[in-house]
Amino acid sequence: MTKRGLQASTQGIAKANQALIRNNLNKTALARDLGLSRATVTNFFRVIPIERLNFEEICKRLGLNWQEIVDIPVCKSQTEEHQNPTSENYDFVGREEAIAHLNNFVNEGAKVILIQAEGGVGKTKLAKKWFERQGLKMLELKFPTMLEQLKSELQTQKIGFLINNLESSLINGQFIEPHQSDYVELLKSLADTSVKSITLITSREPLDDDRLKSEDIKPYHLEGLKVDAWKDFFKINNINIDINAISEMNQAYGGNAEAMSLICADIKGEEFKNDLNAYWHKYKNDLLVNAKLENLVKRQFDKFKRDNVQAYGLLCRLGCYRYQYISVISEKGIFCLLWDEQNERNQRRIIRELKNRALVKFSSEGYYLYEVIRQEAIERLN
Numbered sequence: 484m485t486k487r488g489l490q491a492s493t494q495g496i497a498k499a500n501q502a503l504i505r506n507n508l509n510k511t512a513l514a515r516d517l518g519l520s521r522a523t524v525t526n527f528f529r530v531i532p533i534e535r536l537n538f539e540e541i542c543k544r545l546g547l548n549w550q551e552i553v554d555i556p557v558c559k560s561q562t563e564e565h566q567n568p569t570s571e572n573y574d575f576v577g578r579e580e581a582i583a584h585l586n587n588f589v590n591e592g593a594k595v596i597l598i599q600a601e602g603g604v605g606k607t608k609l610a611k612k613w614f615e616r617q618g619l620k621m622l623e624l625k626f627p628t629m630l631e632q633l634k635s636e637l638q639t640q641k642i643g644f645l646i647n648n649l650e651s652s653l654i655n656g657q658f659i660e661p662h663q664s665d666y667v668e669l670l671k672s673l674a675d676t677s678v679k680s681i682t683l684i685t686s687r688e689p690l691d692d693d694r695l696k697s698e699d700i701k702p703y704h705l706e707g708l709k710v711d712a713w714k715d716f717f718k719i720n721n722i723n724i725d726i727n728a729i730s731e732m733n734q735a736y737g738g739n740a741e742a743m744s745l746i747c748a749d750i751k752g753e754e755f756k757n758d759l760n761a762y763w764h765k766y767k768n769d770l771l772v773n774a775k776l777e778n779l780v781k782r783q784f785d786k787f788k789r790d791n792v793q794a795y796g797l798l799c800r801l802g803c804y805r806y807q808y809i810s811v812i813s814e815k816g817i818f819c820l821l822w823d824e825q826n827e828r829n830q831r832r833i834i835r836e837l838k839n840r841a842l843v844k845f846s847s848e849g850y851y852l853y854e855v856i857r858q859e860a861i862e863r864l865n
Contacts, residue, residue, distance in 0.1 A: 488532035488533050488534050488535060488538070488618070489532060489533065489534075489535050489538040489549075489553050489554075490527075490530050490531060490532040490533070490538075490553070490554050491527065491528075491530055491538075491552050491553060491554055492552065492553065492554035493530070493554075495551065495552030495553065495554065496528060496530060496552075498547060498551070498552060499527070499528065499541075499542075499545055499547065499552060500528070502545035502546055502547055503545065505546075506544075506545060506546065508545075510524045510525060510528065511524075513541065513544060513545075516544060517537075517540050517541065517544055518642070519537055519540070519541075519618075519620070520618070520619070520620035522618070523537050523618040523619075523620075524541065526618065527541050530554075533618045534617050534618045534619070537618055538553065575608060575612055576708070576712045576715045576716050576719075577708040577709055577711065577712020577713075577715065577716075578605070578609055578612070578708075578712075581609055581703075581705060582609070582612070582613060582616065584703060585609075585613050585683075585703070588701050588703065589681055592676070593681075593701040594673060594674045594675070594676065594678060594680070594681060594682060595670060595673050595674045595681075595682040595684065595699060595700050595701065596681075596682070596683050596684065596700075596701045596702075596703055597649070597684045597686060597689070597690055597700050597701065597702045597703065598610060598683060598684065598685050598686070598703050598705050599685075599686050599687070599688065599689055599702060599703070599704050599705065599841060600687065600704065600705040600706070600707075600841050601687055601737075601739070601783060601840075601841035601842055602687055602741070602779050602780075602782070602783050603739045603740060603741025603742060603776075603779050604705055604706075604707055604708075604738075604739055604740055604741070604841075605705070605708070605740035605741070606685035606686075606705055607645075607647055607648075607685050608740070609705065610645050610647075610683040610685055611645065613683065614643040614645070614683070617643065617681075619642055619643035619681070620642045620643070621642065621643050621644075621645055622642050622643070622644055622645070623644075623645045623646075623647055624644055624645065624646050624669075642680060643680060643681050643682070643683070644673060644680055644681070644682040644683070645682075645683050645684075645685075646682065646683075646684040646685070647684075647685050648685060648686070648687075649684050649685065649686035649690065650686045650687040650688045650786070652666060653686070653688060653690065654790045655691070655790055655791055655836060655839075656688065656689050656690055656691025656692065656839065657691065657692050658692055663692075666692075667692060667694045667695060670682075670695060670699060670700065671695070671699060674698075674699040674700065684700075687783060687840075687841055688839055688840060688841070689702065689839050690702075691839075704841075706738065707733075707736070707737040707738020707739050707740070708733075708738040708739075708740055708743065709733075709738060710729065710730050710733040710734075710738070712738075713729055713732070713733045713738070713743055714729060716743055716744075716747065717729065717747060717750075717759060720747050720751065721757060722747060722750055722751070722757050722759050723757050723758050723759060723760070724759055725759055725760035725763070728759055728760045728763040728764075729759060729763075731763065731767065732746070732759075732763055732767075734853075734854070735767070735770055735853065735854040735855055736770065736853065736854075736855050737844070737853035737855065737856075739855070741776065741779060742773075742776055742855070745773045745775055745776050746762070746773065749762065749773060750762045769858075770854060770855040770858055771855065771858060771859065776855075780855065780856065780859050781859065783842060784798075784842075784859060784860075784863065787840060787842070791833075791836050793824065793829075793833050794833050794836040794837045794840070797817070797820055797821060797833055797834070797837055798837060798840070798842060798843060798860060799860045799861075799863045799864040800820045800860075800864065801817075801820070801843065801850065801852055801857075801860060802852065802856075802857045802858075802859075802860025802861040802863075802864055803861070803864070804851075804852075804857075810848075810851065811845075811846065811848045811849030811850060811851045812849045812850045812851065813848075813849045814834070814849065814850075816849070817834055817837075817850060818830060818834075821833060821834075837850075838850075842856055843856075
């Protein structure tokens with residue numbers, strides 16, 4: 484069972500309303516005084532579960548004992564949530580496990596969590612949904628003006644911070660000049676154990692700056708959505724599903740959430756009229772036919788080329804393999820692809836940079852590319 488927060492009892496809300504009048508407050512003023520979102524305070528008075536700390540602070544501000552106001556905590560099983568994928572919104576499916584992982588990190592004391600995955604997997608949507616479930620107002624920090632934002636917001640509110648697309652400020656895991664020290668100092672401040680805020684960062688590559696301690700940033704690698712989540716999404720959108728076709732599609736795109744959404748929109752169009760099988764039959768050998776998806780993949784390849792041309796070249800060479808016949812390439816095979824670099828130390832450095840990019844997948848058995856990445860790699864190699 485997963486705890487979803489605290490809610491007031493009927494008698495408790497009656498006391499809270501009386502206390503609101505007694506303290507010459509309205510809900511907007513109460514939210515402002517506590518640094519909470521208006522939605523959190525409204526949910527409290529509507530008997531909707533909110534995060535425990537927020538519940539206790541509202542009661543304290545009203546001069547009430549929260550234990551006399553609270554009803555039995557509301558719980559909901561993960562099974563129930565999975566069976567009802569439309570309970571929150573139609574485009575957020577298959578991420579209950581990721582939500583649970585973030586909850587565990589925070590419960591263990593993490594203040595800053597780096598959500599890493601390739602573009603389109605759903606890092607930002609996951610972060611925003613997590614803040615929403617916690618009842619936290621979210622401030623999305625913008626580089627390089629974030630220090631001024633931070634100073635302003637921390638003076639008045641307790642909030643969640645989202646630093647989105649950190650990779651635009653990184654080269655091979657290191658912050659780009661001229662704002663290196665600003666970035667490092669910001670993250671050190673946000674990671675301090677004394678702060679009440681939680682910070683989620685999204686990035687397509689890891690953060691490896693040696694001026695940050697390993698305990699400052701909790702890394703979380705976000706995988707693509709499982710095929711069951713794709714099935715749920717297409718069912719919600721009234722798409723006629725072919726089990727074999729959707730399984731092949733999910734595997735080819737690595738479960739990418741952005742690809743799922745863009746493909747769904749194409750299938751719902753006049754040409755295919757909600758027939759997924761017809762779409763897949765026509766485009767299974769041209770996975771980047773959608774221009775938005777093509778640009779998403781190309782931008783990731785382009786940045787990799789700018790940052791590390793040798794590792795980029797290795798990525799393109801990996802496209803030569805047909806992974807439907809050879810499931811993985813061993814590390815020995817990877818070394819063979821680096822025929823133009825004889826220094827073993829440099830070879831290992833290049834391989835390490837390759838592993839750090841979410842474009843390449845690897846396990847204890849070896850390395851592999853999803854078909855959509857392989858097609859782009861082959862085009863560039865040609």
